Amino acid sequence: MNQTTQVAGAPVPDQRLRDFLDRLGRTEPLAAPGLDLARLDCGRDALSSQGDDAPWRDAESGGLALTGADLSRARLDDADLGGANLRRAKLAGAVGRSARFTGAILEEADLTESDLSGADFTHVVAGQISLSQAMLEDARFGGAAMRFADFSEALLDGADFTRADLWGTDFTGADADDTVFRDARLDEAKLKDANLTHADFEGASLTKAVLTGSRLRGASFTGAKLDGADFSGTDLSDTNLVRLNLATCRLRHARFSGAWLNGTRMHVEQLGGAVGEEVAGDFAAAQASYLALEQNWKSIGDQDGASWAYKRGRRMGRHHAGAQAKASWAARNWRGVTRHGYRWIADRFVEWLCDYGESLSRITRAFVLLIGVFAVLYGMTGGLIILEGPEAGPTYNPLDLLSYSALNMMTANPPEIGLKPTGRVTNLLVGIEGAVGIILMGLFGFVLGNRLRR
Template identity: 70%
Template sequence: MEPDAEETAAARARVDALLARLESAAFIGFSGGEARDLGGLPLGREALAARLGDTPQPPAWWDPKQAGFALAGADLSDAHLEDTDLTGANLAGANLAGALGRSAGFAGATVEEANFAGADLSGARFTGIAGGEANFDDAMLEDAHFGGAAMRFAKLRRALLDGANFDGADLWGADFTGADADYTHFRGARLDEVKLVGVNLTYADFEGASLKKTQLSGSRLRGANLTGVKLDGADLSGADLSETSLVRLNLSTCDLRHARFAGAWLNGTRMRVDQLGGAVGEEIARDYVAAQASYLALEQNFKSIGSQDAASWAYKRGRRMGRFHAGAQARAAWEKRMGPDLARHGYQWVADRFVEWLCDYGESLSRIARAFVILIFVFAVLYGLTGGLIPEGGDGRATYNPLDLVSYSALNMMTANPPEIGVKPVGRVTNLLVGIEGAAGIILMGLFGFVLGNRLRR
C-alpha cells in the first residue's frame, strides 16, 4: 500500500472510531489527550455527508440544520486540530481556548460565541463563517482567511493578525484593541463602530472599506491603503498616518487631534484646522523634524482645497518647528561644549525667532506695522539722547519736544530722504541714526508690500 493510501486509511479509521464514540451512550464529552487529538482528520461537511447513508434518523454527530459536524458547546480546549477539516461544522458556543489549529479549515462553519482565546490558528480558513461574538482574544491568526465572514461584535483583542485576510467581512462592532495587524487585508470590509484602539495596522489594506464611527485612536496606520474608505465620524486622535494615502478622503467629521501626517499623501482631503487640536502628534512628541514634514503635508493639502488661511497656519507651524529643532540642537551643543555647532544652531534659532516676531514668517501685516511703530519711538528717543535735532532759524539749541522728535522719526522712516519739517540733524551720530532708520524703513516698506501682495493674491 502506498504511504498516502496508508495515511488515508489511518485517518478513516480514526474518524470511524471518533464517530462511534460520539454515538455511544457513554460519551460525555471530549477528554484526555487522545480524545482531543483530531489533527488532520477530514470532518468537513462533504466528508461526513458521505457517511450518512439512508438512515432516517441522523446520527448524534450530525447537525441536520447546519448540515455539518455537531460540535455546538463542545469542550475542545487545548485540542490538536492542526490541518483538521471542520468546514460547515456547528461550533456555536464551543470552547477551543488554547487549541492548536494551524491550517485548519472552518470555512462556512458556525462559531457564534465560540471561544478561541489563546489558540494557534495561523493559516486557518474561516471564510464565510458565522462568528458573531466569537472570542479570538490573544489568538495567533497570522495569514488566517476570514473573507466574507460575518463576525459582528467578535473579540480579537491583542490577537496576532499579521497578513490575515478579512476582505468583504462584516466586523461591525468588533473589538481589535491592542492587536497586531500589519499587512492585514480589510478590502471592502464593514468595520463600522469597530474598536481598533492602539492597533498596529502598518501597511494594512482598507481599500473600499467602511469605517464609520470606528475608533482608531493611537493606532499605527503608517503606509496603510485607505483609498475609497468611508471614515464618517471616525476617531483618529493620536493615530500615526505617516506615509499613508489619504487622497480625496472626507475627514471633516473625524477626530484628528494630534494625529501624525509626516510623509502622508494629502491632496483634496477634506479637513479643518480645528480638528487637529492645535498641534500634530509629532510636535506633541517633540519630534520637530517629522512635525515640520507633517505641517508641510497639511499646508499643501489646505492649498489644494482652497483653504488659504489654514494653509498659512500650517506654514507658520512648520517654520516654528524648524526653530524648535534649532533650539534643541543648540541646547545639545551647549551641553557637549561644541562651540561651532552652538554658534550655527543658535544663530538659526535667533534669526527664526526674529523673523517670527517681525512678520510671523511673512504672514502678518499687523506685526510689520507694530515694528514700524516701535522703531519710530525708539529712534525718537535716540534723537533726544544725542541732542542732534536742531530747529531751523533757532538759537542753535537742540529740541527735546516729543512732538518734534516723533514727527521727524516717523517721516524719516516713511521717506527716502531726510524730512524737511523745520528740524535738521546735526552731528555724525545723529546723521548715522538718520541713515540707519531710513534703511530700516525701506526694508520694512518692502516687506509690507510683499506680504500685502501675497494676501491680495489669495
Template identity: 35%
Template sequence: MALTNLQGPALLRPEPELWSLAGEELADCGGVLDLALPKARAEVLACGFASTAHQRDKTACEVSLALGGLRKTLRVSGDRQWTPEHGCTPPLAFERMRLGWDLAYGGEGCADNPLGRGMPGAGEAPAGPQALPNIEYPQWPTRPGEEGRAAGFGPLQADWPCRLRLLGDGHAEMGGQGFAEDCDAGFFNMAPPDQRFDQDHLPPGAAFEIRNMHPSQACQQGRLPDWRARCLVLRQQDGEERCELLDLRPTTLWLFPHREQMVLVYHAAVPIAEDDAHDVLALMPALESAGQPRGLEHYQQVWRQRSDKERGALHAFRDADLLPAEALGAWFDTEVPAFEHPQFKRREAQRQQLQAQRQARVGERADMPADLPPSSLPPPRLDELPAFYDQVHAQAMALKSDALARAEAARQQPSAQHIQQAPEKGPEGIRRMRRLLEENAAAQPQQWSGERLAHSQDLLHRLYLRAALAQEAAERLPQEQARELREQVEERLRTTRDLSGLDLTGADLSGLDLRGACLRQALLEGADLSRCVLDAGDCREAMLARADLTGASLRGAQLEGASLAQAFGEGADFHEACLDGALFGEVRFQRCDFSAARLHSTELERVILIDCLFDGASLDNLAISEALLQGCRFQQAQLHKLTWRDCRLVDLDFSQASLAHCAWIGSPALRPDFSGASLRKCAFPQASLERAVFAGTLLEQCSFRGGQLAGAYFRHARLRLTDFSEACLRGADFDDCDASGCLFIRSDLGEASLLAADLIEALLGKARLPGADFSRANLFRADLSQVRLDGRTRFDGAYWARTRGVPPEVTRQEARA
C-alpha cells in the first residue's frame, strides 16, 4: 500500500499516516483498506464530501470521479422528505455533505445497502413523513413507492447480503477451512460494481478527475504515479534459502479528495509449499520508478545488509534502497536540517570558546598546536547512518592505531615524561581527583559555588561506584592501621553513629553493631563486614565493592545506589532491604535472605546466587545476564520486567509468584517450579524448560514458541492465549488444564497427556501427536487440521463439535500415522 498526494509530484507518506487515515476515514468498516487477496477486477473508491462551494445553487450538486475510461456521477441533494399530503419537499441548502451509505437509498432488508434510507418496510405504506435519499444516480431519482438504487463511491461492507452471496452456496459447510468451490472472486472487491474495471490492474499512469469533492477546488485532476511494485520473497526449499522477485499489480485506488491524498494497493500471488506459508521466511516489498528497474541482485544485497545482526539496524532506515528517491516525502528525519540541532549548536559553541582560550596560550608551549581538531560531526540523517558509521569507525580505528604506536614507542624509548605509573587501586583515583577539584575551587572561588562543588563531588563518587570492576582491588590495611580505624568507628558509634562519607577502605569492622548507623557514601571497598549488624542502616551510595558480608545482617537497610560489585558472603540477611539502583556486578552470595526486599532498576551481571531466598520480594526492571542462579526461591515474589539473558538457572522456585513482562533469552532453566504462579505477557523464546512445573499456574498471553518443554507439568493450569507453536512438549502433562485459544501449531505433543483438557478454539494445526491422549478433551471449534497421529493416539470421549481436521468418528483403531 502506498499513500501519496493527489496532485503534483507523487511523494510517499510514512506508514503511520496511512493507518491514521484509514482509522479516521473508514471507521464505518473498521479501517479496512483491503482484504489482501488478489482481485480479478481492479477498482476505484472514493471517500469524502460533496461540496456546493463552487455554484450558486446550495441545495444540490453533482459529484463525479473519472479514471481512465471509467466515469461515475452522483447527484447530492439537501435533506428532503416525502409526505402523503404534500409529496416531496424542496431540498434544504448545505455547504458540504458526507458521502455515506446512510444517506443513499436503502434500509433494513436492502441487500445492496442495509444502512440507507427511503426504502419502506415490506408491505407497508409510509404513514408519515419519510426521509428521502440525499445521494442518487441522476438518471434514477428515487420516487416513493418505487424501488430505488443504492448510490455511492465508498466501500460495500463485507457482511452486506450483496457481498455475502458471492461467497457461494457451500460457504457455511466449509467451516472456515477455505472458500467454497462456487465462491465468486468479486467478494474481494469492496467498490460498487460500476467502479470496477474489466481487467485485473489499474491503467498505468492513467489520468483522473474529481468534481465537487473539495471545498476550494471545483475540479481536481492528476495522474496515477507510474510506479512499479516489487517484492522479494525468501523461502526455504529443499533445505536451502531461495530468493524470488515478484511483480505486483496495482489493483485498487482509494481517493480522499478533501485530504488531497490517495492510496494505491498492489497485489501479487505466489505458490507456497505449506498452506500456512511456513516455508516463506521473509517478504521485502519495494517500489520502483517505471523507467528505473532494479534487479534481483540489488534486492538480495539490500536484504543481506538489513538482516545483518550487527549493522542491519543502520541500513533499515535507508528508504532509497527500496523506494524511488524522487518519491520520498519529507518526514522527521528530513524536515529539520541536521546543523540546526540544538545539541550540535552547543558543542560548536563550546569548541569555539576552547579554541579562543587555546590560541591565547599557544605561546606558552612550542609543541601545542594552534587549532583544535574539527568539531564532532553533525548528527546524520537516518539514511546516512551506514556511511556515517563507516566514517566514524575508520576514524576510531586510526586513532587507536596511532595511540598504540605512540605507546609502543614510549615503551621502547622510556623517558622521564613517559615512565609508566602503577595503576591506581581502590579509592586512590577518587582521592586524587577530589584534591584537584578542591584546589581548583580554592583557586577560582568566583566560579565554584558550594553547590557546584558538592554536585561535582557527588558525580566523582558515583563514577567511583561504577568503575569498581574496572580497577584493581584495594589492598587490605596493615593490622595496626586497621585496629586504629576500628577504634575510630567504635568511638563514633558511641556518639553520633554517623559514618557518612568516611574512607573505611579495607577496614576490619567484623562483628560490630551498626544498627541504624549512617554510612551514606562511605567508602568500604574490601572491608570485612562479616557478622556485622547493619539493620535499618543508611548505606545509600555506599561503596561496598569486594566487601565480605558473611553472616552480616542488613534487615531493612537502605542500599539505594550502593555498589556491591564483587561482594561476597554466606548467610547474609537482606530482609526488607531496599536495593534500588544498587550495582551487583559479579557478586557471590550463598544462602542469603532477600525476602521482602526491593530491587528496582538495576543490573545483575555475572552474579552467582546459590540457595538464596527472594520470597515476597519486589523485583522490577532488572537485567540479569551471564549469571548462575541455583536453588533460589521466589515464592510469592513480584517480578516485573525482568530479563534473563545467557544465564544458567537450576531448580528455581517461583511458586505463587507474580510475573509480568518478563523474558528468558538464551537462559536454560532446569526444573523450574511455577506452581500456582501467575505469568502475564512473559516470553520464553526457544527456551529450555525441561521438566518445568506449571501446576495450577495462570499464563496469559505468554510465548513458549520453539521452546524445549519435554516432560513439563501443566496439570490444572489456566493457559489463556498462550503460544506453544513449534515447541517440544513430548511427555508433557496437560490434564484438566484450560488451554482455550492457545496455539500448538507444529508443536511436538508426542506421548503428551491431555486428559479432560479444555482446548476450545485451540490451534493444533500440523502438530505431532503420536501416542498423545486426548481422552475426554473438549475440542469445540479447535483446529486439528493436518495433525500427525499414530495407532496409540487416543480421543476416547472427546467432544468434537465444529472441530476442524480429525473427523468426530475417529477412534484409537482408526487413528493412523
C-alpha cells in the first residue's frame, strides 16, 4: 500500500494513513463521518502484502474490514475499496466519483444521497443496499448480486447492470436514460414511474416486474422474459417489442406509438379499451399507436384484433381532424376549417355508414333507413302511379311506397310491379335511389368478402 496519497492535489502524510488503518484495528466499528479518503488505494490486491493477520483486513472478503463503519459524507473520489467488507456501513452523502468497490460486500449498507458517478460496483454482494437518491451516472454493476436493493429516485443515466441479480430491486422514480440491463434478473423488480428511455433489456428477465407509468421510449426488450409484467400506463413508444410474449402482461392504457411490434403475442382486452395516447387526448399519436397494433395483430393472424385497432385508428384520425378544425376556427383560418371540417364530416359519415368498412349490420341499417326515406319522398311527390285496376292513379299506400322503394334500391332497373314513376322530381328520386343502392350493395359485398376471408 502506498504510504502517501494525493487528496485534491495535496499529499496526505503517511501518519494520516496509519491512523486510519489503526482505527480499523479497533474492536468497535469505525466512526469517522466526513473522512477524506480520496484516491486511497486500499483494494484487495494492495492489502495482500499486509498479511492475512493484519487487523484491518477482513477474513471474509480479503479487503478492508469496514463492517458497520460510519463513513457518512466521506470523500472517496478515485478511492479503491475493492473487496472491502462494508456490510451495514453508513456512507450516506458520501462523494466517491470513480471509486472502485469491485467485489466488495455492501449488504444492507446505506449510501443514500451519495455521489458515486462512474463508480465500479462490479461483482459486489449488496443485498438490501440503499442507494436512494444517489447519483450513479455511468456506474458499473456488472454481475452484481443486489437483491432487494433500493435505487428509488436515483440518477442512473448510462449505468451498466449487465448480468446483475436485481430480484425485487426498487427503481421507483429513478432517472435511468441509456441504462443497460442486458441479461439481468429483474424478477419482481419495481420500476414504477422510472425514466428508462433507450434502456437496454436484451435477454433480461422481468417476470412480474412492475413498470407502471414508466417511460420506456426507444427501449429494447429483444429476447426478454416478461411473464406477468405490469406495463399499465407505460410509454412504450419507439420500443422494440418484436416477437415477445406479452399475453400475460398488464397493458392497460400503455402507449405504442412508433413501437416495433411484429409477431408479438397480446390481446385487445389487455389494453383496457384504449391506448394511453387516446386517454391523454393525443389523437395523432393514438392513431400511430393503433396502426402499430393493427400491423402486429395481422402478423400473428388475429384479424379481429386488427379490425378493432383499424377502427380505433380511424376514429383517432377523425378526432384529430375535429381538434384541428376547432383550432383553425379559433385562429380564423377558414381554409383550415374547410379542410379539417370536411375530413371530420366525411369520416363521421363513413363511420356511421359502415364503421369504416368493418360492419355489415351498419350497412343493413343504412339500407332500411334509406328505403324508408325514399318511400316517404315518393309519397310526398305523389309521383307513383298505379297503372291498372280500380285503384289506378297516384298511390299513397305505405306498402306500395315501401315495396317500390325497396325493389328500386336493390335492382339496377326500376321494378315492374304495376307502379310507374311520373314527373321529373319522382324520376330524379328513382335515379338517385338506384345509384345509392348500387353503391351500398357494392360496399356490402366488399365488407362481406373481407369477413369471409378472415
